[in-house]
Amino acid sequence: MRSLILLLSFLCLVNCKDDTTSETESTTTGSSSYTISFENAVHHEAEITATFKGLKSGEATFRMSRSSPGRYAIHEFAKNVYNVKVTDGKGNVLETTRPDPYSWNVNNHDGTIIVNYTLYANHGDGTYAQIDETHAHLNMPATFMYAPRLENDSFNIEFKPREDFNWKIATQLKFVEGTTYSAENLQYFMDSPTEISDHMVRSFEVDGQKVNFALHHNGTAEEFDAYFENVKKTILQQKAVFGELPTFDYGEYTFLGCYIPNATGDGMEHRNSTIVTSTRSLADGADRNIGTVSHEFFHCWNVERIRPESLEPFNFEAANMSGELWFAEGFTSYYDDLTLTRAGLIAQEDYIKGLTGTFNYVWNSPGRQFFNPIEMSYQAPFVDAARSVDDINRDNTFISYYSYGSMLGLALDLSLRTENLNLDDYMTLVWNTYGKTETYYTIADLQQTLNDYASAEFGDQFFNNYIYKSGMPDFETLFKTVGVRLQQNIAQPAFGLRLKNQMITSNTLVGSGAYAAGLEKGDKLLKIDGVALNETSDINKILGTVKPNQTVDVVFERFGKQRTVKLTLDADTSYAISSLDDLSEGEKANREAWLGAK
Numbered sequence: 119m120r121s122l123i124l125l126l127s128f129l130c131l132v133n134c135k136d137d138t139t140s141e142t143e144s145t146t147t148g149s150s151s152y153t154i155s156f157e158n159a160v161h162h163e164a165e166i167t168a169t170f171k172g173l174k175s176g177e178a179t180f181r182m183s184r185s186s187p188g189r190y191a192i193h194e195f196a197k198n199v200y201n202v203k204v205t206d207g208k209g210n211v212l213e214t215t216r217p218d219p220y221s222w223n224v225n226n227h228d229g230t231i232i233v234n235y236t237l238y239a240n241h242g243d244g245t246y247a248q249i250d251e252t253h254a255h256l257n258m259p260a261t262f263m264y265a266p267r268l269e270n271d272s273f274n275i276e277f278k279p280r281e282d283f284n285w286k287i288a289t290q291l292k293f294v295e296g297t298t299y300s301a302e303n304l305q306y307f308m309d310s311p312t313e314i315s316d317h318m319v320r321s322f323e324v325d326g327q328k329v330n331f332a333l334h335h336n337g338t339a340e341e342f343d344a345y346f347e348n349v350k351k352t353i354l355q356q357k358a359v360f361g362e363l364p365t366f367d368y369g370e371y372t373f374l375g376c377y378i379p380n381a382t383g384d385g386m387e388h389r390n391s392t393i394v395t396s397t398r399s400l401a402d403g404a405d406r407n408i409g410t411v412s413h414e415f416f417h418c419w420n421v422e423r424i425r426p427e428s429l430e431p432f433n434f435e436a437a438n439m440s441g442e443l444w445f446a447e448g449f450t451s452y453y454d455d456l457t458l459t460r461a462g463l464i465a466q467e468d469y470i471k472g473l474t475g476t477f478n479y480v481w482n483s484p485g486r487q488f489f490n491p492i493e494m495s496y497q498a499p500f501v502d503a504a505r506s507v508d509d510i511n512r513d514n515t516f517i518s519y520y521s522y523g524s525m526l527g528l529a530l531d532l533s534l535r536t537e538n539l540n541l542d543d544y545m546t547l548v549w550n551t552y553g554k555t556e557t558y559y560t561i562a563d564l565q566q567t568l569n570d571y572a573s574a575e576f577g578d579q580f581f582n583n584y585i586y587k588s589g590m591p592d593f594e595t596l597f598k599t600v601g602v603r604l605q606q607n608i609a610q611p612a613f614g615l616r617l618k619n620q621m622i623t624s625n626t627l628v629g630s631g632a633y634a635a636g637l638e639k640g641d642k643l644l645k646i647d648g649v650a651l652n653e654t655s656d657i658n659k660i661l662g663t664v665k666p667n668q669t670v671d672v673v674f675e676r677f678g679k680q681r682t683v684k685l686t687l688d689a690d691t692s693y694a695i696s697s698l699d700d701l702s703e704g705e706k707a708n709r710e711a712w713l714g715a716k
Contacts, residue, residue, distance in 0.1 A: 148172025148271040150304075152262055154254075155278035156314075162240040162249050168233045170265040171207070179266060180233060181221040183259035183434040186245050187309045188386045188421075190438050191504035193245060195260045196220040201236040237261060242376055244311075244386025244393040245503055251283065253315030253334050255376060257386075257393070258308045259434060269304035277314060284316040288332035288374055290367070290391035305431060309388050313374040320346040327366055329353060333375040341400040345408070349373070351461040352412050356419075356453070358460075358716035359542045360549050364418050366390045371418060377407060385410035387417030408463065413454045421446045424548055427558035442561055443495035444585070448523010449545070452531070459713050466713045467697055470602055473528070474695045477593075480525045482691055484628040485517040486588035491526060492561065495519045513625040526584060532596035533580065534572060535708060542716070544571050561585070600712050601698045601705035608689040611666045617643065619653045635685040637674065644680065645673035661687070 151169045158165075170180060182196035196219055204212045204222070207230030214222040224231055239260065242248030248255040254277075262275075276298045279285035289312035291299035301307035315334040320342060322329055331349060333342055357363050363371075372391040381395040392414035396407050426442040440446065459469040489497070494517055500506075501516065531541035548567050552559045565585075569577035583589040594604045614630045615637070616623045622641045626632040643651050647670040649660050664670060666689035673682050701709065 148265075148268040149274065150264060150268050150271065150307075151274040151276075153276045153278065154256075154261070156249055156254050156280055159249050159254065159280060160251050162238055164237045164239065164247075164249050164254065164261070166235055166237055166262065168235075168263050170231045170233070170268055171229065172271065173227060173229050173231060173265065173267060175229070176225070178224050178227060178231060179217075179221055180224070180231065180263050181266065181435075182263055183308065184220055184436065185432075185434055185438055186257060186259040187388065187432050189245050190440070190443075190498035190502040192437050192499065193260070193503070194220065195246075198238040198260075199235050199263070200238070201234070203234045205232045206230055207232070231265070233263060235263070242378075242381040243384035243395050245384070248380070250380060252378060252380065253313065253317075253376065254279070254285070255334075255381075255395075256312045256314070258310060258312070262307075264304055264308075264434075271303070273301040273304065273307040275299055275307075277312070279314050285314045286317060288313045288317060288319070288330070288372055290370070290372055290388060292368060304434075306389070308432075308434060311374055311386070311388060311391065311393050313376065313393075315376075317375075318342050322346075322350055324353070324357065324363055326369070327363060328370045329372075330370060331373040331375060333373075333377065335375070335377040335400060336379075337377070337400045341404070345400050345404050348404070348408055348461070348463055349411055351463065352408065352457055353415055355457050355461045355716060356412070356416055359453070360419055360546050364423050364553070366418075371415075373411065373414075377403075383410075385414045387414045387421055389422050390418070392417070405463070408458065409454055412457045413450055416450045416453050416457070419549055419553055420450050420545070423556055424553035425556070425558050427560050430558050437499035439496055439499055441492040441495045442559070442564070443498055443519040444491035444523035444526060445561075445564060446523075447520050448491075448525075449527040449541075451520045451524040452527030452541075454524075456713070460715050462715065466709065469713060470695060470697050474693065476521050476524060477695060478692050480517055480521050481590050481593075481693070483517045484514050486590075487628070488515045489517075490588045491519065491522050491585055494522055511625055514628045529584065529591040529593065529596065530568075530580060531712070532593075532599065533576075533591065535712065536596070536599055537572060537576065539572055540711070544568060547571050597695070599705070600709045601701040602709075603694075603696050603698050605694045605696075606691060607694070608666065608691065610690040611661055611664050611668070611687040612690040612692070613657050613661060614688055615643075615657075617657065620644070620651050620655070631686045631688045635672065635683045637672070637683065637685070638676075640676070642675040643672065644675060646670060666690070 149171045153167045155165050182199055184192050184194060186193060204214055204224060206212055206228045208228060212224050212227060214224055217223055239247035239249045242255045245257060247257050247260040277287055279287060287297060289299060289310055291301055291310045294300050301310060313332055313334060317332045317334040320331045331346055367390050374391055374393045376395045377399055379397055381397060383397060384395045386393040394410045394414060396403060398407055426440045426446055428440040429438055432438060455464055455469055455472060458464045459466060497516055534540050551567060565577055565581045584591060597604045614627060614632050620643045622637060622639050625639050626637050645651060646660055664687055666687055669684050669686045671682055672685045673680060
């Protein structure tokens with residue numbers, strides 16, 4: 119056989135045209151390999167060598183990503199790259215051109231390009247990278263260049279941990295040997311954050327698979343042991359929703375935790391791992407940190423495998439927009455504290471009371487008159503850790519798709535329970551239909567699945583009123599079924615302004631008396647109803663005798679000039695959510711089915 123191959127190769131060299139050579143090159147298997155070291159960690163630098171092999175002749179491009187899996191906005195990672203030096207496979211220096219701020223073009227290479235560069239990294243969260251003497255916290259898009267032509271070929275990386283710091287490696291990448299790991303393609307490589315530090319690891323097995331928690335923190339092993347017991351309870355309650363864990367690649371799932379003062383609070387889901395970061399230690403904030411654990415682990419079903427069609431394949435060169443985030447992020451948020459309540463980590467009464475803040479934020483927001491939940495999801499590239507210097511009107515136009523979707527999840531769950539159904543079983547049907555098969559879904563698919571589960575009348579009514587439109591469900595009736603009271607005290611006035619040192623600190627809300635009076639962010643209030651204000655004034659006391667719809671004079675300063683307007687006070691439309699004192703047997707049973715352990 120080998121002789122025949124040599125003969126065919128010789129004939130091809132003699133007779134084939136130039137375009138045949140191009141075809142042969144295009145079928146050559148390429149690869150991307152990296153080494154990364156941290157000699158100058160004290161100054162937040164890494165030294166990286168990227169080797170791109172199997173490139174076709176002609177101009178080749180390598181670049182930094184502009185976005186990161188789990189985020190939807192643009193993040194210009196190229197801004198932290200410098201000392202870029204490029205050679206071919208023989209060590210010849212290659213000159214580069216820059217077609218844009220995040221790409222390099224190279225000609226006259228020999229099919230191999232070797233790029234050496236320095237990365238500055240000092241933001242430890244789910245999007246960026248952080249390198250210092252405590253750890254190398256690496257989000258791949260923020261760290262590694264890539265060659266787009268090799269996106270479907272193999273990726274290998276050799277980490278060079280600081281042995282003097284006792285650094286170890288935690289990642290979802292496939293272990294090869296020593297400190298070398300691999301990924302089958304660009305999508306998996308970029309989706310595989312890595313924590314290199316002197317971390318502790320706890321693990322437990324569930325149905326033949328292992329769940330690991332690699333925690334970089336300054337606390338004790340005993341604190342971690344106690345915390346990990348609560349992590350286990352959380353995982354098992356979420357597994358109970360779907361009846362099973364996903365099938366993890368290589369049989370493992372890993373939490374990459376950094377609970378250290380130099381980190382930034384965040385959580386970011388990935389296919390078989392998640393980043394969870396916090397400035398709070400386990401001693402000071404374990405009960406808050408585990409909320410992020412709950413959210414991110416639920417994502418291994420909802421988002422990572424029950425995945426919107428709009429996010430596949432993930433585009434590393436542009437913002438990623440999805441109209442399904444009210445479901446992907448929002449329904450996941452609904453399960454955050456619900457899971458912790460079912461696991462016994464939040465008391466049922468506290469969970470019910472804790473709904474109040476999000477409930478008021480969503481249903482009292484003027485944003486619903488501008489965008490429905492789908493359109494709120496479209497805003498993600500502008501709000502998801504996106505930065506801008508110009509003023510924005512989000513107070514009036516935007517409701518977080520996390521919060522909006524969470525309230526819609528609550529509404530759908532309680533509504534289904536009036537039909538002797540529930541959201542858990544709906545999510546399981548979505549999982550079996552789209553998640554296990556890894557068939558990407560659309561909004562129409564979610565609606566059809568709800569129709570199949572509950573009836574076309576039920577599903578169409580919910581989507582037509584609350585997803586395609588911005589209606590508010592009848593929560594008062596829904597809450598009563600589980601022994602919860604929803605009230606408004608509209609006899610009280612609402613001033614409706616956020617103040618700090620007499621200064622209005624946010625845009626006045628559309629429809630409010632303050633908005634109608636022409637008050638605006640940046641105005642300094644001097645008098646209300648004839649009473650002079652100072653930095654310690656209590657506005658509520660000053661207005662204690664005023665009733666809704668009553669008009670008061672407001673003296674304020676804007677651009678150095680005093681003005682006076684008449685302000686008609688609104689009724690307080692905020693909601694109070696509390697448990698009924700005496701629950702009927704039916705209400706007790708309904709609540710236990712909703713909030714009790716599964």
